[in-house]
Amino acid sequence: MRHRIHYPDGTVVELEEPQGHTIEPVGDVGVPSPVICRHLGDDGEPLVELVFEVWKGVPVCAEVKISAKRDSGTHVRAKDLKATAARLEDDIEEWISYLAHEPQPAPPGRRRWVRRSPAESASQRKAMRAVRTARKEVRRRMTDDHHQRVADTYRAATTARTEAVARAFAVSYRTAQRYIEKARQEGFINE
Known part of the structure; x- marks a missing residue:
């Protein structure tokens, strides 16, 4: 039709x-x-x-x-x-x-x-x-692989780490902050 x-x-x-x-x-x-x-x-x-x-x-x-x-x-x-x-x-x-x-x-x-x-x-x-x-109600699934890629990107950046994550994942600054916080909670980022 x-x-x-x-x-x-x-x-x-x-x-x-x-x-x-x-x-x-x-x-x-x-x-x-x-x-x-x-x-x-x-x-x-x-x-x-x-x-x-x-x-x-x-x-x-x-x-x-x-x-x-x-x-x-x-x-x-x-x-x-x-x-x-x-x-x-x-x-x-x-x-x-x-x-x-x-x-x-x-x-x-x-x-x-x-x-x-x-x-x-x-x-x-x-x-x-x-x-x-x-x-x-649909959000990206945050798997261990996702957390690891966030952590790797975060550690690879020498400055402006949150902006680096935002660019790498094509997300907003606020979403990048959320990704970093979640990776930190899951133990992928230790500071």
């Missing part, structure tokens, strides 16, 4: 629920998995295709594909990659919640889902909250 959404600014987004998709619970709503989201863009933007799936009750982006539009001479630029990354979290929330289903009474041991109308903003807000809550 395909859905095409047209925005007043000319933006067009196409959502596809491929053959064989399933409805997976996310909080108290059900969402299709996988979902293919295509930002068709205008002539100045490349085609962006995102594949969303539900893993253990959490909607995630499983694939990103950015393609040039040869006919219009639109190639992929660094700013297109940055723009796609910048709107990824919003896309997951918006498009997964757009396709959300609500639970309906069913025989014991079974679950029945019914698609609600996307125009029902209260239902979409409820689905967005469920998606946002599920995504907030």
